[in-house]
Structures are given as structure tokens and as C-alpha cells.
Amino acid sequence: MFFTYLRRELRRRRKAALVVASGLALGIALVIVVNSVSSGMNKAQDKVLESLYGLGTDMTVTKAAATPEEGEQPQRPRFEFDAKDDGGEQSSDRLMVQGFETLKDSTVGTVADQKGVADAVGGLSLVDLKVSGDFKPGEFEQAKPAQPGQGGPGGGGGGGGGSVRGGGAAFDVNSFTLYGTDVTRPALGPLTSSKITKGRTFETSETNAKVAVVDSAYAKKEDLALDDKVTVKGTKFTVVGIATADSGQAAANVYIPLKQAQTLSDSKAKITTVYVSVADSQQIDAVKSAIQKNVSGTTVTTSADLASTVSGSLSTASDLASNVGKWLSIAVLVAAFLVAGLLTSSAVSRRVREFGTLKALGWKSGRVTRQVVGEAVVNGLVGGALGIGIGLIGAYVVTAISPTLTAELASGAGASGGGPRMIGGGGGGGGAIQSAGNQTLDIALSAPVGATTIALAVGLAVAGGLIAGGFGGWRASRLRPADALRRVE
Secondary structure, X not given: OHHHHHHHHHHHOHHHHHHHHHHHHHHHHHHHHHHHHHHHHHHHHHHHHXXXXXXXXXXXXEEEOOOXXXXXXXXXXXXXXXXXXOOOEEEEEEEEEOOEEOEEOOHHHHHHOOOOEEEXXXXXXXXXXXXXXXXXXXXXXXXXXXXXXXXXXXXXXXXXXXXXXXXXXXXXXXXXXXXXXXXXXXOOOHHHHEEEEEEOOOOOOOOOOOEEEEEHHHHHXXXXXXXXXXXXXXXXXXXXXXXXEOOOOOOXXXXXXXXXXXXXXXXXXXXXXXEEEEOOHHHHHHXXXXXXXXXXXXXXXXXXXXXXXXXXXXXXXXXXXXXXXXXXXXXXXXXXXXXXXXXXXXXXXXXXXXXXXXXXXXXXXXXXXXXXXXXXXXXXXXXXXXXXXXXXXXXXXXXXXXXXXXXXXXXXXXXXXXXXXXXXXXXXXXXXXXXXXXXXXXXXXXXXXXXXXXXXXXXXXXXXXXXXXXXXXXHHHOOOHHHHHHHOO
């Protein structure tokens, strides 16, 4: 009887049901679009952070460089050359720690022992700076004797003296960034921000081998190919792989085994960065607090910390989606629920004779209320189906047009270090040390719709139907058979 009456009433009041369903559909569609766009922005942000951190890295542990005291000059690389009489080329090659103070490599084990840490691996960030060139000695030129009468008062002649003419120096600065990588843990570390596009990555047995993986941009610049040699502080390494950064900037130009990097840079048992993977992403803040408490003198940087430094249209759009979009969705949903409730209540008022007669025939108030609520829930489900359809179309349009957003971030942020970075170099290009600047990434926005979003839409549809049914049911429960008799003409 319930379903028979329900089907008949919905068929008879199709227009009113469609109005209620359409209002709910618009609200639900907006929620789906906002949620899908927000999800797409989160994925875009994760892509940006992976370009800094590397895949699978939840946080990094470093020791920031000490701030110079007042009046103290910051340490800079110093190169000294002899002034040879015969000229000749001279060079000096330095392999220096970049950006951070060093940590003991035992710090990796200490960090790994903290509760909630799934894995930890160390890395050593370096810069190879080579200055080369030659001096050309100047020639001493004897001054000409002064002519009589030109020696000043008294007509005395000048004597001796002379000057050095010619000579000089020409030096080139060649530099590149280098990362010592723990080859026994390939799933974590600086190299995970890039993908091997030629050759291979390191083998776990190559802990002290003279092999290197080179960034594709640097390989192109230096015309390096597989099996070529790259020289690091006078030691030649064979290129076994070429890696391309998935997005943004690679962590380094050249990657070599950690042990080799420590030896060549006189940083035995030292690292600059600990890459950390957390067992549960919900416990990142707790793990960060534990590391800061138990591993003194370190700075812990999480993906959330890096996300707060990302600016540009991606950040602006993300803020709009999470703030304006969220509250707009809530406002539209509340309005849709209220309108659905008022329309349902109004429809009940127009059915006074019907419900009064049913009560006169023996229907109890609860049965009438259930009937009204049932009709409203069906309207809500219809609205939910329409809303899901409209929302999917909206999300598809966003993905199809793929609007491009920009993300600006410090080039020295994250795993590869803050502070000064060595740039330039290669082929006598003249490298230089500069403060970390900004790099800009272009990210294509997508709007994926997940099962959670669909489940949310269905839940909102049912909730909307129940709210509308609650309005109508309350109104219907207050009707009396006498009300119906007063409406009889």
C-alpha cells in the first residue's frame, strides 16, 4: 500500500517533484565540482612538492647553517695561486657542502628509531667548484732619463724609476651541484624526484663504485652520454644513467654513491639531509615533534611546511577552492534544503483535504508522516542522481580544458637545501654563488571525481530528502479530519 500510494502521488505531482529535485541537484552538483577541483589542486600541489622532495618523502631532517655573529663575515671559498714568472695554467678544484651544516650519518639510525617512522635515508648535498686559468707576467719598463732643463728647479736631471706594463690573469669558473646518494635505499632520497630515462640507476652493490647518474639537462649542456666520464675533484666517474626531473628542478646535476661523495669532500661519516618516510600520513605532525624532541639541533621540514611556501595562481586558486568554494557550497546546500523543505510543506498544505480524509478513514499521523517523508526522500534521490550527473559533466569540462596554474617556489627549498646555491659552470661558463631564487612550475589542473565524492553526494541527497520530508511530515502530522471537512465545498 505504501509504495502503491507513493508511486501514484509522485506521478500525479511530477512538476512539483521536479522543482524540489532540481533545487537539490544544483546544490549537490556544486559540491561535486568544488570537491573535485579541490582534489585536483591537492594533486597538483603534491606534484609540486615531489619536485622538491622526491616520491615517498614525507619530511626531511637537516641542520641549518649557523648564523654569523654580528661583525663576523660569512665563510666563502678561498682560492690561492702563485704568480709564476713563466705563466702557465693553474687550477683549484673544491668540493664543498652546500647550504647546510653537516650531521653525523648515525643521525639516520636515530631518526629511523623514532615512533611512526617507516624508513629514513641520508644524503650529502655538495657543489663542485673549479677555478682554472693562467697569469701572464707583466714587463718592467725603465723610465727614460729626464732631458736637461726638465728636471725641475735647478735644472737637475731625473733618474731611475719605471713601471710594469702588460700582463694580467684570465680565469674560468666551472661548477655543478652534486648529491651523494645512499644506493642501498633506492626508494627514498634525492634521486626519487627524477625518473631514469636512459641507462640505469645505481645498483645496491655500488656503494663505493665510481659510477654516476647525471641529470638530463646537465647532460645535454655538457654533451654527456652513457659511458662518458664526469670528473669530480679529479676523480673520473662513469655515467651509467641519465635522469629527468618529473617536474620542476632536479635535486642536483650529478649523483654519485654517498661513500664516494663523503671521501672526496673530506666529509667522512657526514650527511646534510635525512629523508624520512612516515608509516601513517595522519601522524606526520606527531613524528615531526618526536624528531625535534629526540634529535637535538635539527630542523624538520614537512610537506605541509613546504606547501605554505608555494605561491602563484595555484596557491590562490587552492585558497579560493578551500575557502570561498567550501562556504559557497554550504550556503547553496542550506538554501536548497530550506527551499525543498518549504516547497514540501507548501505541498502538504495544499493536500489538507487528502490527508484529512485519510485520517478520517483511519490513517494514523505516523503513517501520513511516513508517506510524506517517503515522497521527499524519493525526490531527494532523484535530485541526487541529477546532481551527480551535472557534477560529473562539470568536472569533465574542467579536466577537458585543463586550465594551467603556476606555482612559484624557492629553488633551494626542500631536500636540496636552502641558503646559497652554486649555479652556472660547465664549459668555462663562469659559475657563481647566489641566494636561492624562485622557480616557476606550470601545472595543468584536473578535476578527478572519487568514490568518496559520489558517496557524499548520495548522502546529501538522502539528507535533503529527509529534511524536506521533516518539514512536510511535521505539517501533515498536525492536520485533523475536521480540517478536511472545512475544505469541502
